[in-house]
Amino acid sequence: MLKKMMAASAVALRSGTRPSLMFTCRHSTSASSAVNSFLLRSLKEHYLEITRMAAPPKVSPPSSFSIIVGALDGNGPVLTKNYGKEEINISVMRLANIVRGGGGGDDDDEINQLFLHVTVSKLEQKDNLHFLCGLYPDALGIHSVSMRPKAESSGSGFLVVPSSYNGPTFEDLDEKMRDMFHNYIEERGVNESLFPFLQAWLYVKEHRNLLRWFRSVGTFIYEPKNGKKD
Structure with missing residues (x-):
């Protein structure tokens, strides 16, 4: 033609x-x-x-945590638990999605490096304690610790730039304090035991997002011969 x-x-x-x-x-x-x-x-x-595509093996989170209803369709927390008077919420995404072009690793490496946003909240406190962490199959490392208003940690998205001082660089803290912070979140169940579930959960979420994207784009482009869409 x-x-x-x-x-x-x-x-x-x-x-x-x-x-x-x-x-x-x-x-x-x-x-x-x-x-x-x-x-x-x-x-x-x-x-x-x-x-x-084959679905990953079904993995359950550690028994102390519960999966937040609707987490697969949103950008907010995935897991939650109560620890005394505290509420612990955990959000996750690939570390490779945060640090672009860092090493050019393949997808298998990227899915083995997760980025956690851990929120510790108390009902009577107006601020939450936030931990930004890197999670690996055999280790968890803390990148930063900060206090943030509860309004900044809503389920609309967990990568929020704090509106106030974000605290010292974690590596600038003395070794004893860094160890104590690690002990603090480990007591609340935040450690490498979360990795198998969160890795499988990300596979499922990305799979669903891809299906939704291809379906929605196709629906938008499709034009039936009679000019009417279903």
Whole structure:
């Protein structure tokens, strides 16, 4: 079709006439339809490929934690537990999504490096105690400790820039204090034992997000012949 269009245009230019507007519009519509068709086919192929991916083995979180209802469809905390009068909430994402271009590792390495946002809250306190941590299969490291207003740690998203002083760099604290902070969160069950569940949970979440993306993009592009969408 494109070759025919170019040939017709060349003849028209040699004869001193212009291709009709109707012809141009018809070609434009046809080309757009072809692009949509190829794109929809590709989206469907990828969608089906993802549906055939093997699901990870089902893993339960440590018994003291509960999975927050609806966490797979949101950006807020994944796990919660009560510790005395405290409430512990944990959010997670790939560390590679935070530190871009750091080492060029492959996907297997990236899913083995998780980024945790741990919130310790007390009902009578207006601020929460926040720990930003790196979680690995065999270790957990603290990146920072800060106090943040509760309004800054809502379920709308856990990567929030604090509005006040964020505290000293964790590495600038003396070794004894760093060890005590590690003991503090370990007493609350925040350690490498969380890794198997959170890793599997991320696989499931990313799988669902991919399916949702391919489906929603395909639905947007799809144009039935009668011009009406279901």
